[in-house]
Amino acid sequence: MNKKASIDFNQMPDAHGHFGPYGGRFVSETLIYALDELESIYRSLKDDPEFQAQFDYDLAHYVGRPSPLYFAERWTRETGGAKLFLKREDLNHTGAHKINNTIGQALLAKHTGKQRVIAETGAGQHGVATATVAARLGLECHVFMGEEDIQRQSLNVYRMKLLGATVVPVTSGSRTLKDAMNEALRDWVTNVDDTFYIIGTCAGPHPYPELVRNFQSVIGREARQQSLAQTGKLPDALVACVGGGSNAIGLFHPFLADESVAMYGVEAGGFGLGTGKHAAPLNDGIPGVLHGNRTYLMEDENGQIIETHSISAGLDYPGVGPEHSWLKDIGRVKYVAIDDDEAMDAFRHLTRIEGIMPALESSHAIAYAEKLARKMDPDQTIVVNLSGRGDKDILTVAEIDGITL
Amino acid sequence: MNRIKQRFEVLKQQGRKALIPYIVLGDPAADVTLPVMHALVEQGADILELGVPFSDPTAEGPVIQKAHERALAHGSSLRDALTLVKQFRETDFTTPVILMGYANPIERLGYQHFIELALDAGIDGVLTVDLPPEEAGEFNQQLGEAGIENIFLLAPTSSDKRQKMVAEMAGGFIYYVSLKGVTGAGNLDVVSVKQHVDHIRTLTDLPVCVGFGIKDGASARAVADLSDGVVVGSVLVSKMAELAARAETSPRAFSQAVSSLVAEMRDALDN
Numbered sequence: 001m002n003k004k005a006s007i008d009f010n011q012m013p014d015a016h017g018h019f020g021p022y023g024g025r026f027v028s029e030t031l032i033y034a035l036d037e038l039e040s041i042y043r044s045l046k047d048d049p050e051f052q053a054q055f056d057y058d059l060a061h062y063v064g065r066p067s068p069l070y071f072a073e074r075w076t077r078e079t080g081g082a083k084l085f086l087k088r089e090d091l092n093h094t095g096a097h098k099i100n101n102t103i104g105q106a107l108l109a110k111h112t113g114k115q116r117v118i119a120e121t122g123a124g125q126h127g128v129a130t131a132t133v134a135a136r137l138g139l140e141c142h143v144f145m146g147e148e149d150i151q152r153q154s155l156n157v158y159r160m161k162l163l164g165a166t167v168v169p170v171t172s173g174s175r176t177l178k179d180a181m182n183e184a185l186r187d188w189v190t191n192v193d194d195t196f197y198i199i200g201t202c203a204g205p206h207p208y209p210e211l212v213r214n215f216q217s218v219i220g221r222e223a224r225q226q227s228l229a230q231t232g233k234l235p236d237a238l239v240a241c242v243g244g245g246s247n248a249i250g251l252f253h254p255f256l257a258d259e260s261v262a263m264y265g266v267e268a269g270g271f272g273l274g275t276g277k278h279a280a281p282l283n284d285g286i287p288g289v290l291h292g293n294r295t296y297l298m299e300d301e302n303g304q305i306i307e308t309h310s311i312s313a314g315l316d317y318p319g320v321g322p323e324h325s326w327l328k329d330i331g332r333v334k335y336v337a338i339d340d341d342e343a344m345d346a347f348r349h350l351t352r353i354e355g356i357m358p359a360l361e362s363s364h365a366i367a368y369a370e371k372l373a374r375k376m377d378p379d380q381t382i383v384v385n386l387s388g389r390g391d392k393d394i395l396t397v398a399e400i401d402g403i404t405l
Numbered sequence: 406m407n408r409i410k411q412r413f414e415v416l417k418q419q420g421r422k423a424l425i426p427y428i429v430l431g432d433p434a435a436d437v438t439l440p441v442m443h444a445l446v447e448q449g450a451d452i453l454e455l456g457v458p459f460s461d462p463t464a465e466g467p468v469i470q471k472a473h474e475r476a477l478a479h480g481s482s483l484r485d486a487l488t489l490v491k492q493f494r495e496t497d498f499t500t501p502v503i504l505m506g507y508a509n510p511i512e513r514l515g516y517q518h519f520i521e522l523a524l525d526a527g528i529d530g531v532l533t534v535d536l537p538p539e540e541a542g543e544f545n546q547q548l549g550e551a552g553i554e555n556i557f558l559l560a561p562t563s564s565d566k567r568q569k570m571v572a573e574m575a576g577g578f579i580y581y582v583s584l585k586g587v588t589g590a591g592n593l594d595v596v597s598v599k600q601h602v603d604h605i606r607t608l609t610d611l612p613v614c615v616g617f618g619i620k621d622g623a624s625a626r627a628v629a630d631l632s633d634g635v636v637v638g639s640v641l642v643s644k645m646a647e648l649a650a651r652a653e654t655s656p657r658a659f660s661q662a663v664s665s666l667v668a669e670m671r672d673a674l675d676n
């Protein structure tokens with residue numbers, strides 16, 4: 001732990017966007033200029049009090065922050081063990097943590113004067129959050145979405161359309177989130193002069209992992225204060241699901257220097273880690289280069305990215321934000337996996353005993369937190385990031401139940 | 406001497422421009438690529454650029470993306486590219502071959518291991534689309550030590566500082582991307598190309614070749630007049646796609662189809 005204690009987590013990434021061997025800027029030459037431009041705008045605004053005040057104002061009055069830290073008393077009692085607290089990102093405007101980031105990036109976009117924004121989306125939550133800020137600022141919005149995800153997240157597709165966005169179906173590759181990101185990168189190269197790319201997670205080329213983390217860190221800063229106020233101490237453990245890793249890094253980052261706080265990132269175990277049909281690169285992948293950064297990936301022996309599987313579209317991604325790869329290697333965060341069935345059980349369970357319907361993504365964190373709580377003492381506390389609400393997943397759940405709505 | 410250097414010297418003496426066709430390894434079938442490579446050389450190609458299929462080719466437009474998908478459908482890989490070039494070298498000792506692709510398959514083999522295999526196969530240059538100078542340091546040095554040219558892209562958006570940085574690191578030739586966009590896009594602007602190429606020439610003695618957006622003899626000629634050569638990809642690849650769509654399987658048919666296109670460009674460049 002001594003070595004870790006000497007790391008200044010706020011100094012990461014380095015000037016070139018590296019977290020140890022991870023991160024960086026692996027993109028074609030044409031995009032470097034856009035990334036340089038984004039970085040210089042972000043650097044000039046990051047510590048600007050006016051920018052920060054605008055961000056805080058929007059989070060308070062438009063998103064509805066701070067989100068509550070809710071003590072799930074009945075869930076705690078029935079589980080037996082540590083006290084379980086839910087960080088209620090599901091109560092944000094548009095129903096997930098994704099909006100924290102899109103508010104921030106939209107403010108950056110406004111400063112560039114670009115009139116067109118693009119985004120990739122898996123579950124559709126980031127697409128909805130982007131379409132929402134675009135509507136508010138009067139920006140043209142194009143959201144790239146894999147054809148398969150368009151099928152399983154049809155409610156969010158319609159929401160985006162109502163918000164005035166164009167949803168562009170992506171038919172290349174595996175037709176899911178990774179391919180949507182490829183297509184967004186291609187669009188950006190082509191329309192780089194007038195287009196701002198709002199990436200939805202803490203992945204992609206530098207400076208995205210850093211700026212998405214910083215915008216999402218409001219989650220952890222609030223949770224820290226709320227824990228101190230409600231329990232008189234820091235939590236003993238944090239649990240969050242990891243797709244690209246933005247809700248997790250947002251919760252974890254403000255606690256990284258607190259050695260007493262254990263952290264668990266929960267990846268999608270799909271049909272089970274042993275089956276190879278999952279989306280858990282930190283559990284069962286190796287480092288490589290995709291979407292502009294070096295990170296753990298799911299790939300075959302030839303370096304081709306392989307198709308992932310998860311019941312939750314938002315976790316169905318073969319990579320992960322580079323900071324998580326680094327936090328894994330230095331041992332600061334432990335990365336575990338929860339499979340489809342366990343996540344479904346957790347979805348039903350939390351809905352029935354707390355009256356809170358979690359997103360299928362968040363259900364992975366719920367399932368792991370329950371296992372963890374049982375191994376801990378009643379005077380210990382766990383904060384679980386409830387990254388989003390489950391309304392968008394109702395069709396998926398109904399289908400599993402054999403019901404057509 | 407590296408074959409790319411040699412080839413540009415000869416071209417310079419002859420006052421000719423380089424014609425650099427691009428095809429994707431294993432598109433649409435494993436046995437097509439080798440005969441097509443030889444056919445391209447016969448029709449006057451100076452340097453061959455062999456695309457290495459990748460699952461996520463973010464710099465490619467739809468035409469070349471689909472070629473990657475066709476090649477991956479039967480498992481074409483970087484290892485196959487190395488084997489194939491070795492076969493090509495059994496009968497062709499002089500035509501330079503460049504592998505163009507993405508970083509991840511190379512990282513998976515390991516840079517050093519890849520370079521050993523590339524040397525053994527007779528590969529002359531490498532162009533890794535998503536490995537800009539900032540990330541290429543170690544690989545660039547290892548390639549330099551092995552005598553394999555590391556070819557870099559410059560774009561209309563590259564700042565002056567970056568153009569200098571690339572000019573310092575680059576080997577073989579500078580590949581100027583003629584437009585903001587993916588491969589196969591149609592918005593070629595000859596005036597802008599001239600400005601950029603002229604500027605790059607003030608920074609380096611390396612030849613400057615232009616690619617992306619060259620569709621026929623006329624556009625090849627227009628661009629070659631301003632530079633040292635042209636890279637032609639999507640038109641050839643879409644010809645391959647046409648035949649593949651008709652379920653054509655004879656390697657000869659593919660060779661003939663691309664031959665006529667390349668012959669037309671050669672003619673436009675030379676006359």
Ligand SMILES: Cc1ncc(COP(=O)(O)O)c(C=O)c1O
Pocket residue numbers: 096097122123124125126200201202241242243244245246247248313314315359361362387388389
């Ligand atoms: C509710 C919810 N949670 C989590 C995720 C996963 O993203 P990340 O790992 O970036 O938080 C998503 C993505 O769509 C989501 O919608």
